Amino acid sequence: MKYTWDDIERHIAVCTHCPLCRTRQRPVMGRGNRKADIMLIAEAPGAQEDRQGIPFVGSSGEVLDRLLRESGLSREEIYITNILKCHPPGNRDPREEEKEACFPYLKYETFLVNPGIIVCLGRVAAQRIISPDFKITRQHGTWTYRKNCALTATYHPSAILRDPSKYEDAKKDFSALFQVVHQKNSGSQYGKNDAGRPV
Ligand code: URA
Secondary structure (H helix, E strand, O other): OOOHHHHHHHHHHHHOOOOHHOOOOOOOOOOOOOOOOOEEEEEEHHHHHHHHHHHHOOOHHHHHHHHHHHHOOOOOEEEEEOOOOOOOOOOOOOOOHHHHHHHHHHHHHHHHHHHOOOEEEEEEHHHOOOOOOHHHHHHOOOOOOOOOOOEEEEEHHHHHHHHHHHHHHHHHHHEEEHHHHHHHHHHOOOOOOOOOOOO
């Protein structure tokens, strides 16, 4: 694949591959550190993101920033993007054909960032990226290894806004993530315990 960041940005800005191009205000390209080891993938921009063209600027962005901060991570060390680059009206779930139309953009972003760790935020991302039968309530915080990449998932910040009791579980998942990154940067291999969680 020979696409550059400029190519991807130019294509997304004028994309008409699915009907969301008729209702979006602005497409939302991923943001953050393009050399990050950690890539966060959520489902689709919300209404606020649609207005600003930037991912996670609304209330779910505030939850995400708090989770990152309290687990010792920051936006500067992650790249964050969505499966869909355009806002689905009324925040409905992305449709299959929308996910497929948009997926090449995510592939190019992933290829360019080349992260060691991918964190799916929420069920929609986890089922598209990790496994179609992924159960976020039961499997959040578990790890899957693919090529040179470790994949995990946790609750979507907007699910936490709807049910704040999920916050502590998500915080544990982010803290484990911090440990994995820390271990990796100190040169040791990823390890897994019997529950499939990193040690
Ligand atoms: N929710 C998402 O899934 N993505 C965003 O960018 C914002 C809210």
